[in-house]
Amino acid sequence: MPRSSEHTVKAFDDDIGELRALVSEMGGLAETAIGDAIHALTRHDLETANRILDEDVRIDELEAEVERLAVRLIALRAPLADDLREAVAAIKIATVLERIGDYAKNIAKRVPIFDHRVDIEPLSILPAMAQIVQEMVHNVLDAFAARDAEMARMVIERDSAVDDFYDSLFRALLTYMMENSHNITQSTHLLFIAKNLERVGDHATNIAEMVYFAATGEYLEDRTAGETHMADIEELEE
């Protein structure tokens, strides 16, 4: 949503700019971590996996920084209307990005489990799935930066593709495990990884809903009504 003008108090603009920059930085790190984690997994790159674990600390720090800054902004500037919605969205988005970082970390932690000798076919599907969720995270942060409700809505639409990926991986892995019980351990780990990516897609969707609200002041109607994905069913059981 375009801004009509700057705040009369310029320092207010500076504070909001700083808050947005922090959220963008966090988003960039989380997005990269997801891509790198899958990359490390498919290439058995232990070095990258370890780096992801280290960098997750920075994401956690940024989350605390966003929260501090947003609370200070609310206390000192008493923001209203879109400024208020944006400050609240920043806190919520930071929390979600921290979770996305954790999923990347989870995936990275599993890298040592898969060595070069393992050639599980479903493993080759993961990069494509990761690509989509990475783009969702990337686009939703662009939408936040541009206060673009329409772009946020488009991110949400992509989530069903992620769910479809998860559903097909789930079936493939199940078949794999039934064929040979030696496959069960690694297949289960892969299933967890797929689930992590699927959750990242859900989180990107949550962020999109927050961006939409921050930009328009309206809530998006419930997107999942009537859909039953394998992914959704498991969430209920979680």
Added chain:
Amino acid sequence: MNDATDTQAAPEAKPATDEPLVDPASLKMTARNVDVYYGDKQAIDDVSIDIGMDNVTAFIGPSGCGKSTFLRTLNRMNDTIPIARTSGQIELDGEDIYDPDMDVVQLRARVGMVFQKPNPFPKSIYENVAYGPRIHGLAGSKSELDQIVEKSLIRAGLFEEVKDRLDDSGTALSGGQQQRLCIARAIAVDPEVILMDEPCSALDPIATAKIEELIHELRGKYAIVIVTHNMQQAARVSQRTAFFHLGNLVEYGETSELFTNPHQERTKDYITGRYG
């Protein structure tokens, strides 16, 4: 100016639903197509608004937007300004308050007012409150008058602080106490509507909080309309807020909605501090 049933274009409110902003059952005052001129200069341009009994209504807007001028039309306070000219229709319980037969003194008892600067009479605390009921003949005896004074001071949250010195001068009180005395004075004549024009702008934060608490307590007993420059105050004390700009009523809505999701660009710019 006499057709109460004619529901002309609703105020420029943008409620999400088709329901009127003010429940017809609680409707206290209605203004339709009100214009106010000071000489040649138009201060209020075609303002229509409903004031409900069941809540506090805040008028906000930049200086010179007309919010105080409009407030003063609600009890014909602008009549005291020779060059002011008001047209349109304003009703109190369906009664046209600009009707030539309207007793203005009586009207101002029904629609009381509290001003920006506390303005107690240079008389005792007791006399400040007793004056109105006495001239309006609301008390039949001294003891009845005593009761009205006490009840009004209690309602205004001042009684405990002044009960032992009711004969002291009202002007000797602190600013916050003086303002509550003025509210007690307004309450004493048993009004239906209380108009407050920046009642806290001369008070410190503690005295302000006491007035705000008082407004909260008085809600529902009287229809309260408050003009304030302090948006946080409007957000704290009111349930409905009207935003005025350049003599127009730009937006009128639920306070919680107006401050989180204003529908008009001008409202948003003003409340977020991007005005001008």
